[in-house]
Amino acid sequence: MSETTDFITDMMIALSNCSLYRKEHPAVLLLCQRAHGRLGALYEGDTFSIALLDDSLHINGQPFSEKSLHVKNFMKRLKRKEIEKVVVSRGVTVVELMDFIAEVALPGRISGTYPHIAWGIVEVKRGSGAGVDVSAIMEENVEKLKGVFHGVARFKRLDLKGLEEIVVSFIDTLRQEVNILKVITPAKSYSDYTFTHNTNVAVLSIFQAQALAFRDEILHDIGLAGLLHDVGKMFISKEVLGKKGKLSGREWEEMKKHPTYGAMYLATLPDIPKYALVAAYEHHMKFSGRGYPATRRKGGKQHIISQIIAIADFFDALRTDRPYRKSVDPMSIIGILTETSGKDFNPRLVENFVRSYKQVATASP
Ligand SMILES: [Fe+2]
Ligand SMILES: [Fe+2]
Structure with a gap:
């Protein structure tokens, strides 16, 4: 398994733990620390990017074919959250990573500020006015x-x-x-x-x-x-x-x-x-x-x-x-x-x- 799969696996398990417990759960912190440690080897230049194009995953702009269960589940999670792309920049902190993952795990839009994480959202049609049509x-x-x-x-x-x-x-x-x-x-x-x-x-x-x-x-x-x-x-x-x-x-x-x-x-x-x-x-x-x-x-x-x-x-x-x-x-x-x-x-x-x-x-x- 590559370092990328290991990173995604840690993130996916952290995500599941956030859904089941809370982001304060010790396992979430541990997994985010481990994933954070792996990032050093994953940067290309100063960024590490994960993108979903149709049904395939692209890492740093290259198609990624290792599809373990965790990778597949991670793709599903991103899709469900209507996230097409996540770009992590050098300097990201464990806390940033953890807060971001916690938001992905929860329903609703991502509203936090993450100086070292950028993400792209596919806009979905909403009804006009305050509520949803x-x-x-x-x-x-x-x-x-x-x-x-x-x-x-x-x-x-x-x-x-x-x-x-x-x-x-x-x-x-x-x-x-x-x-x-x-x-x-x-x-x-x-x-x-x-x-x-x-x-x-x-x-x-x-x-x-x-x-x-x-x-x-x-x-x-x-x-x-x-x-x-x-x-x-x-x-x-x-x-x-x-x-x-x-x-x-x-x-x-x-x-x-x-x-x-x-x-x-x-x-x-x-x-x-x-x-x-x-x-x-x-x-x-x-x-x-x-x-x-x-x-x-x-x-x-x-x-x-x-x-x-x-x-x-x-x-x-x-x-x-x-x-x-x-x-x-x-x-x-x-x-x-x-x-x-x-x-x-x-x-x-x-x-x-x-x-x-x-x-x-x-x-x-
Ligand atoms: Fe029926
Ligand atoms: Fe029926």
């Missing part, structure tokens, strides 16, 4: 998802990067807007349902995972799993998918194949987090082991990510007006979730959802 962001993401899903229907390669951008935007939005009802989008038209539904399920799943204090990497994978949970519907005939009335027995049988189709499709793709595949397959299973696709495994063997997505899926499906039934108001859905908790849904997750929903849904007008 949540509905504009969400509408934009629904449109993006539509584009990605149409690619699926034509058997193109899945635009994973596009999906990741959507997820990052959701995580960011949820950190700024506390009222979950403002973040989830109503379907504008019947044909938009699949896309708004998938974005809403992703948002509601990230929301639950944030309340459970899951790590950023997992939030990210859960978001992707939410966006893709119904991707199998792209392989269901248009007549069945778009039918405005109740489905016949045969049509229903076809519809029930979407989890299998989705998992089969995702299994053909490289780089898809395994959670996405598992959730696509399991999201209509029940906590008790019932549901579909039928499984011989009984008694709560559904993966926890699928359980989270199942709650999000149920909540969003019921709160949406469908041609065959009216939307159900959120508090009544909470009531049904609570009643079926332990049977259809994981009781701990229902408790987490209900508690956090009640907290935030009433937090702002």
